[in-house]
Amino acid sequence: MEKNFSKITIQVPKEFIAKNDILKSIVELINYDFKQLANIKFEDVIWEQINERFQGFFIKELSYFVYITQKLDSKTLKTRSRNTFIKQNALPFIRNYEKHFKNFHNVKLFMSLNPVSFSLIKNKNDKFTIAESIYIDLKILISLYGFVITKSIINFANINEKYEEKWSNLNLETFIALKREKSNVKKRNKPIIFELSQNREEITVYAKLEGANVADSYFNCKFIQELNSKEQKNFKLFLFIIKPKVQDVHILKDFQDIGFNIINYYSDENDFDKATYQLNLRPKSNRNQGLFRANIIKKYNKYVDIYECFACEYRLNLVAAHIHRVADINKLKTHSKFITSAENGFQFCPNHDKEFENGMIYFDLDDFQFKVNSIKIDNPNDYNLLNKRIKNKLSKFKKELYSNNFKFMIEFHLRRIGLID
Incomplete structure (x- = not known):
């Protein structure tokens, strides 16, 4: 039997702590998403501040770490972007989870609708529809981190009850083919490009590591690494950064930690010897297709x-x-x-x-x-x-x-x- 609480402690990031409207929306959200908290009122909550930036909150008594989505458009109550609705704020959340909460006893990860958007859409008794690519994002985050998707997303986003099964048969080859197929919507200026070479036993990702695409690239690469390991393919993994040249060592380390060889070297006049020596790439070759192709992508991708x-x-x-x-x-x-x-x-x-x-x-x-x-x-x-x-x-x-x-x-x-x- 689940325990009902009369008082709870919720930890929130510092940008939430002084905003009562957001805090009240969080209480309304947890009343809906977690039945053991259905009777919690605003005055029943002890609020604590976490001095880091992320989109979410931690319920101490339950050890629930809750990630919240991007806000819906306030006028249309639709997703602002299929590329950012789930992923845009996920990387800072995961970093905080791994830094502060991963080792807590029985911590569970949940994903809920943004509380401000939840209040609006609930009051209007409206619903919105998510794009196919968002289903894939859900699949990736569930697979990688064990997220539980809450009622606020399932009920108001018109999600099919079998959403967890939707991409259950994905393997390395079908996932990369699917990502390439879905990118056809955006014919030019693709922010992330995937290639799998069975002959060379390599997977190469070409990415613009800027804005929301940092998180998109990271979670896709991590999922590729998971499938590569699960299927015992042992393919070599390469990430060519085609724009901009990344200076943030933390971003580079994130990709290195999941097994990708990083080529943070994107000038179209690349010094091949310097790049291969510095980055410990594949054996020296005058026909280094990865570096050559990265430069072609950088020049032509926009057109x-x-x-x-x-x-x-x-x-x-x-x-x-x-x-x-x-x-x-x-x-x-x-x-x-x-x-x-x-x-x-x-x-x-x-x-x-x-x-x-x-x-x-x-x-x-x-x-x-x-x-x-x-x-x-x-x-x-x-x-x-x-x-x-x-x-x-x-x-x-x-x-x-x-x-x-x-x-x-x-x-x-x-x-x-x-x-x-």
């Missing part, structure tokens, strides 16, 4: 869907391709910086990679788009077939993407395939 070939819409087995070949660069030692430079790279599907390599297609600097090489392809039917497959994706971004180094690399390719002297 194209980075999960697609630059010359068409194919999405599988994409290759980071050199414009000026590495074999030719090696003959000119002064050009070594272009081995991993984005100014010397495109991303292709396997077909367009070979067609570009063999000079069947080329990049026209004037029109700033890929074209079929009529010198190589003189059969009209073949020419039309190849031309039909090419999509014009880059021409409207000529001003942003054009550079002297890019022109320099393209001219090497045009010269090699015989289109210029």
